[in-house]
Amino acid sequence: MLAMIVTAGLFADAAWAAPEKVPASGFAWKDGAEVYIKVCAYCHEGGPVGPQIRGRELPAVYVQTVVRNGFRAMPAFRASEINDESLAKLAEYISKN
Numbered sequence: 001m002l003a004m005i006v007t008a009g010l011f012a013d014a015a016w017a018a019p020e021k022v023p024a025s026g027f028a029w030k031d032g033a034e035v036y037i038k039v040c041a042y043c044h045e046g047g048p049v050g051p052q053i054r055g056r057e058l059p060a061v062y063v064q065t066v067v068r069n070g071f072r073a074m075p076a077f078r079a080s081e082i083n084d085e086s087l088a089k090l091a092e093y094i095s096k097n
């Protein structure tokens, strides 16, 4: 009986010690193109969901505002999903490509 309790305790410890898989901090998108391809293109690239946003010279400020606040059917993205620095790069990428 004692052995069972000790064993259970060991397993519980092991579970606690499991490495954190989600990078809670320190995660950063490589550049604007990466964010666009992995997050925005799903809805904004040749599909029926969202309008074309590249190649229209949309002002970077407008893109940032839409991404942070959402716009009708467009979902908002928080800083925990796309931080300010990445959003600035993303907006620049979209307005110039």
Ligand code: HEC
Pocket (backbone or CB within 6 Å): 035, 036, 039, 040, 041, 042, 043, 044, 049, 050, 051, 053, 058, 062, 063, 066, 067, 071, 072, 073, 074, 075, 077, 082, 090, 094
């Ligand atoms: C889940 C699908 C979805 C994703 C993901 C998404 N969007 Fe959108 N977006 C939409 C839809 C739908 C609209 C059109 C909203 C409307 O007019 O009702 C839109 C509209 C926009 C507009 C306004 C376009 C215009 O013609 O004025 C911008 C800018 C925009 N999205 C940027 C982005 C960016 C940047 C990303 C990536 C961070 C992104 N969106 C990700 C669905 C999406």
